Amino acid sequence: MNCEQRADYSDAGHNVPRKPYVDQSIVAELIKVLASQPDGRRRWSVMRAIRADRQRDLREIPQKFEDEVERTFRHYCADFGDGKSRTLTAETALFHRPREKAGEVWAVHVDRANAWLESEHGRFEGEVPRPGKPG
Secondary structure (H helix, E strand, C coil): CCHHHHHHHHHCCCCCCCCCCCCHHHHHHHHHHHHCCCCCEEHHHHHHHHHHHHHHCCCCCCCCHHHHHHHHHHHCECCCCCCCCCCCCCCCCCEECCCCCCCCEEEECHHHHHHHHHHHCCCCCCCCCCCCCCC
16 A cells, blocks of 8 residues: 555544655655764755755755655654654654754664664665764
């Protein structure tokens, strides 16, 4: 069942909770961009970096690109208050918002990200660069 079919099934009065669609390639892009700065990056910097990577690789940049990236970040982050689109706990979340940083700063838990890449995305080679290790 694809995402459209799942949404149609939910909407048809079947009491099946609607699950937000999360593009797994965006998760990998977020991990790559955020791992390059272990202390975190500002939201606008993350968007700019992913956009530049996509342009360099001649990949599509959807009209609602930033909405998709933010939705994906929130889905895998335990630090957002609404909890509606979140499926992970603070102990299992891939991303976080560093409390010691002011403003909209996003960061990645590198060890968890590596485990996620290994389990979900075997096609991605290597590990996420770690602080102090050459990437």
